[in-house]
Amino acid sequence: MPSRKPPPSALGSADETEAQFYEALQQGDIERLMAAWADDEEIVCVHPGGPRLVGIAAVRAAFESMFSHGTIDAHPERVRRLQSPMSAVHSVLERVNLMTPEGPRSAWVIATNVYQKTPQGWRLVAHHASPGLQDEPAEAAQASSVLH
Amino acid sequence: MPSRKPPPSALGSADETEAQFYEALQQGDIERLMAAWADDEEIVCVHPGGPRLVGIAAVRAAFESMFSHGTIDAHPERVRRLQSPMSAVHSVLERVNLMTPEGPRSAWVIATNVYQKTPQGWRLVAHHASPGLQDEPAEAAQASSVLH
Numbered sequence: 001m002p003s004r005k006p007p008p009s010a011l012g013s014a015d016e017t018e019a020q021f022y023e024a025l026q027q028g029d030i031e032r033l034m035a036a037w038a039d040d041e042e043i044v045c046v047h048p049g050g051p052r053l054v055g056i057a058a059v060r061a062a063f064e065s066m067f068s069h070g071t072i073d074a075h076p077e078r079v080r081r082l083q084s085p086m087s088a089v090h091s092v093l094e095r096v097n098l099m100t101p102e103g104p105r106s107a108w109v110i111a112t113n114v115y116q117k118t119p120q121g122w123r124l125v126a127h128h129a130s131p132g133l134q135d136e137p138a139e140a141a142q143a144s145s146v147l148h
Numbered sequence: 149m150p151s152r153k154p155p156p157s158a159l160g161s162a163d164e165t166e167a168q169f170y171e172a173l174q175q176g177d178i179e180r181l182m183a184a185w186a187d188d189e190e191i192v193c194v195h196p197g198g199p200r201l202v203g204i205a206a207v208r209a210a211f212e213s214m215f216s217h218g219t220i221d222a223h224p225e226r227v228r229r230l231q232s233p234m235s236a237v238h239s240v241l242e243r244v245n246l247m248t249p250e251g252p253r254s255a256w257v258i259a260t261n262v263y264q265k266t267p268q269g270w271r272l273v274a275h276h277a278s279p280g281l282q283d284e285p286a287e288a289a290q291a292s293s294v295l296h
Contacts, residue, residue, distance in 0.1 A: 042230045044239040044260065046278060052239060052258050054228055080202055082190045082264070082273050087235035089262050089274045091192040091200060110200050112192065112276040114237050114262055116230070125230050126237045128260040128276045130194060 011036070011121030014088035018076060018113060021124060022094075028071035034060055038116060038123035048109055048131040073097040074109070088115045088122070094129070159184070159269030162236035166224060166261060169272060176219035182208055186264060186271035196257055196279040221245040222257070236263045236270070242277070 011017045017036050024033035037043055037059065045053040045062065053059050066072060076092035094109040114126040159165045165184050172181035185191055185207065193201040193210065201207050214220060224240035242257040262274040 040230065042228055044228060044230070044237070046239075046258050046260070049278075052228075052241065054239070080190055080192060080200075082188065082192070082262075084234055084264050086232055087264070089192070091194075091202070091274065093200065110194050110276075112194070112260055112262075112274055114230075114260075114274075116232050116235070126239065126260055126262075128258075128278070130197075130276070130278055 011123065014081075014083070014090060014115040014122045017115055017122045017124055018079075018090060018092075021113070021127075022074055022076055025072040025074050028067040030060065030064055030067055033063055036124050038118055038125045039120070040125060043124070044126045044128070046128045048129050076111075086117045089113070090115070159271065162229075162231070162238060162263040162270045165263055165270045165272055166227075166238060166240075169261070169275075170222055170224055173220040173222050176215040178208065178212055178215055181211055184272050186266055186273045187268070188273060191272070192274045192276070194276040196277050224259075234265045237261070238263070 011020070020032060021036040024030075024036065034056070037056065039056070041055045043054070043056060043059055045059045047053075047062060050062070053062055074094045074096045076090075077095055078093045080091040082089040090113045092111050092113060094111050096107045096109055098105050098107060109129050109131070111127065111129040113124060115122050116125050159168065168180060169184040172178075172184065182204070185204065187204070189203045191202070191204060191207055193207045195201075195210060198210070201210055222242045222244045224238075225243050226241045228239040230237040238261045240259050240261060242259050244255045244257055246253050246255060257277050257279070259275065259277040261272060263270045264273050
């Protein structure tokens with residue numbers, strides 16, 4: 001008699017892993033979220049305006065802290081992909097829907113997601129997100145006066 | 149008679165490419181800087197507080213704009229590495245030395261650098277840097293109230 005236990009998520013592509021990551025953010029599902037990450041103590045996560053988080057425990061603790069305040073209605077848009085056989089870099093513009101005292105608003109976050117192909121499928125190894133913008137970010141604009 | 153032209157930089161490791169990238173920033177050397185990047189129209193660069201820059205022309209234009217104001221005295225420190233056979237992710241804390249009206253100061257930038265092994269050696273494909281902090285960033289701290 002076959003087991004009724006569903007097979008673990010295959011995560012057969014970086015796109016599938018990315019979809020799982022953002023769905024888990026929207027659902028506030030910490031287990032599903034962490035299952036998108038590689039089981040590697042060198043994983044790195046930088047939230048907008050936050051410190052560098054290295055390792056599974058630190059990354060998990062930060063997401064648990066966020067989920068204690070609610071879910072995150074973030075949607076990846078305008079994905080640009082750099083694909084190689086064992087790794088992928090996705091640059092996404094995240095549209096984050098927020099409820100504010102003035103009603104619903106969207107903010108934009110520029111994020112870089114890096115995936116590696118592991119024996120357990122494609123997994124997230126780095127997520128770096130910059131502070132949100134109220135306006136949709138311009139593309140390929142000339143950088144103005146920035147630190148570097 | 150052998151050519152006297154020096155061989156192109158081998159860029160035999162992600163570390164070598166990273167060293168070239170930061171040396172070129174310090175020297176304001178646009179050709180050396182761009183030689184550290186992959187020859188790929190999907191390369192991505194996000195400067196602190198800046199827009200997403202995609203492609204060689206946009207990335208080059210932003211660095212040329214910066215160099216028109218001076219060199220960038222940025223030094224990668226506390227590098228964390230995720231290495232795979234054909235790609236590498238380096239998370240660095242950049243110490244950026246600045247001259248201010250109050251004298252010399254250091255600012256800190258959190259940067260994620262992604263490298264891929266190409267036929268021309270290890271090349272940078274993504275550089276994502278977050279706005280600088282005046283204090284040395286804490287490590288693995290619990291994220292406070294952030295957008296996500």
